[in-house]
Amino acid sequence: MTEVDDYCCAIDRHLHELLDEASEQQQRNEQGEIGYQAPQFYNVVHISDAEKLSDNGSSFIAYSIIFGDYEVKRRYSEFESLRTCLCRLYPTFIVPPIPEKHSITQYAVLQKRAKEDQYIIERRKRMLERFLNHLVEHPILSSEHIVHRFFENGVSWTEVLHSPVVTNLPKTPLYSSPSRSPGSSIADGTSVQMPKIAATNSLAADVPVPSTLAPIRNVEARWMDCELFTNRYSNQFSGVVEKSERKIYRKLGELSGDYAELGAVLNGFSLLDNQREDLAAAIEKAGQAIDSSYIEINALLRSMEADMSEPIHEYSQYASIIKQVLRFRMLKNLQVDNTQDALLYQKKKLDTLLQADDEAKKLAQVLETSGTKVSPTTTTAAAAANPGDFSEPEDVDPNGFVTPQRANTDAASSVNALGDGIMNRLTYALNGMMDVDPEQMRRNQIGRASDKISILEEQLEMLSNDLVLVNTSTQDNLDRFQKQKMREVKAVLVAMSKMHLEWAEKNLEIWKEAKEAVDTVDAV
Template sequence: MSSFEDNNPFAADGSVSPASSDHKTDYLDGVSARRQSITSTGDHSDFHPIEATDAQYPRPRSGNCCRIERFLCPPDGPNEIVVTDAGKSSEGSGASFIVYTINIGDYTVRRRYSEFESFRISLTRLFPTVIIPPIPEKHTMCMCSPILPLIQADYAAAPTKAKEDQNIIDHRKRMLQVFLNRCAALTQLQKEHVFHRFLDSNASWSEVLTSPPLSLIPKNVLKAPPLDPASAESSPNHQYLPTTISSSHKNKSVDPSDQEFIMAEASAKEFEAIIGGGVDKVNRRMMKRYSELANDYAELGARYNGFSLSEFGSLATAIERVGQAVDSNYVNTVALVSALAAAFAEPLGESIQFAGVVRAVLKYRRQKAIQLEMTIDQLASKRSQLEELEKSEIEAKRIEGALKRLDPQSTQPPGPKSLDGSDPKNADSVQPPATSSEPKVHKKKPSSSFKMFNKLNHALHGMIDVDPETTRRNNIGKTREMISQLEGAVGAAKTDTQRASDAIRKELCRFQKDKEADTIRLMVAYARCHVSWAERNLDAWKEAAEEIEKLRDE
């Protein structure tokens, strides 16, 4: 048996300390209403994802709750969040760390990478059916520098030092800004106060993590409703849902209704293999060669310039013009590598991460479906057990009735006896033992083996059921109670599975549109980078050729 919690992509890393009752009461007042329906904007021009209609996500209140929400939800669409700076900070502690400065309109907040990480984990627990955008990996091989092999070698040799490299910091800064703007474009998150508090400089993020709604989510999110895990109105039946998975359920044949999700998961794996193992791998190799080409251009330009110093007159000038054109190639190639890293390599890496996020959401839905099957099997098992207990009860009553008819006296309970086993009614006839003048003889103390036998005898008596009839009836009562609980759990699991399937189906449709728009934008950016590089190189060589032609005419 393996725990759902071990395989659950939405499980918390650790237990969350409960919030005070006052905080919970305040939150319960705010979450009583359901969130309004979500409508699609259909805007493909912006970088942000396209939204699909979804009316199933809870909403704590109507109107804007704070200044951050007013910024995120203006009438003309969400404003852009900008990560303006990244620098070292200690803030009272001995060790320094990198903090990222976030501008939300006129407001500024500073957050660490670890806070971004915990924020995203919190979102996946609050919205397990939503494809939450990824953040840049903590240990990533940065593609932002033209000296790529050097950066990779530095990172492998000294990760602590390399993670403070400006190229890596700039990479994270760009991708964290993309993450925040993608979150702001999701209508499910625009009204979420956890998002607002993350962007609020007056909010302590450690307090947000230990207060509602995050503190109301069960440690295992599979024990909560999929559309609103933090809802205080969730059914108590969820606590009876199983959290372990057996090999029989893990290897169970695929339900026809799950076929579309199985195909979606296979498609995500295929996309991840094609992009990660194919396009991204070749692109890394090409960028490495572009970096090497830039170094070669730099060296060749220096050679030409040195060659021009050894000549005189127009020949020296012509050689110098060629050297200048080669230097321009060096500068343009360095710019090409940087542009490809920002406009192509980074979004490509994000696409690979998105494929993993999609598979995690589909895995959650599959676990909810398996949870339903396990609950149904447990209910059937308990009903079968109750049937056997009731049969045993009927059989015991039948035997007891038959014995009464055969020998009414045999079923009468025996009368009380004295300690020595004699009948107390004849106690008067029992003569006391005669006194003797002989000296008393001290009895030997029981041996240790005799004491051990008494203990063993006592333990065996404790294991023997002295009242099987009462035990049987208690078992029947407990089994009926468990059946009632499992019936409620089956109802909750059916509702959860259906709602999770519907929400994830809509989310996959939204994500597919986003992926298509992002891929088109990615290909256009890739082409423009090369066109710009080629045009600037062509201009440099045209200018050199014109200058050389003038010299030849002279």
């Protein structure tokens, strides 16, 4: 199965050796050397026990993890932080779920005993074991050194969480660039496996995180179909399959309780006086059969919990995980769209600035050719207000300010001319006080716009490469999950068939014996 040649540590090597042995065992099963087994994942990691430990005055449940010759104890919060780290390192991976924390209802009912409830502990043991086996079976996650450190005895998990690999992770994966992380490779529009998220990339961190409510313009049809399928899948598992399974489980539990009551009544009835011996024996046998049926129903319920309820609930959790992966892909797609919009806006802005600069230069040239003195501020204002209008100036006062021509008999024109002359002098004085050079200002604006365009172009190239990697990795993980789902759903169906067959066969045997006892009763 494994094609790994270089192992990062002894645990990495040991895990892959166990996987190879499990793969060979499965091949022998498929070839018929051993009786048929349901197609399940490679069960190479086991949680053998759960014990109560204390640390600094607080108690917790530690789970004993065994794989091969190795054993390590970890608490639930460490499982939870391991999964959180893997989700941050690999945002396009469908990281297996773990059982949820205790609900408020459980704490309200059980209070301090919630963490010690045997039913909850046993359920967690099974689901955490499935989580670990899914990890070691994953072609990439099984080689992640953080996973190996989790399996290593004597390693402080707190120190692992404070190592640079974890502490240097960005606040959001969107602040890192997969295409510029170590191990990345992009060629001819295709990519290799997406590398894990590295430390914050300064160029990527400058790209705003878009809103999930923003519409995506350039989205492939396959991702729209994928989101629709995920929603249907979530509704089917969470709203239909899991609900129906829990309803059956509850009804069987009620039937078990009814059988317990009826068995006690019949057993008591068989002990009444003044009854024929054969009838009393038949009633007692029927009561014993009902008691046995009660026991078998409870055994069926335990099998359903482990082999049906928990896997079905796990796949309900997978629906939420897939939605998170698709959300990350959507946000990366939105970043590309937003950067394209920002780049287009900056290019238009630069064109406007260049056009205004050209108009100002042409206007200044026309004024210079006509022998008219003009202030830089007036030239800039005229160019900005009337680009392309290069009519001759109307008049110039002795101080060199442009003023409108005076009409011979129009008093209003004289007032306007006087006002314009005052405003021009005031503007000139203010510009001198502020030491503002409009031409220099235009050059600065053009320079800033050009720099912004260069940065946006680099960001767009980086984000486009990131999106290629994200799309490829997301599709690969969705394809892998689909194969895993088909295999494990088949395993659930096979287990369900086997448990009901065994339950029916045992009940048939029980009630055959009861019928034989009833047949001996003489009706006369």
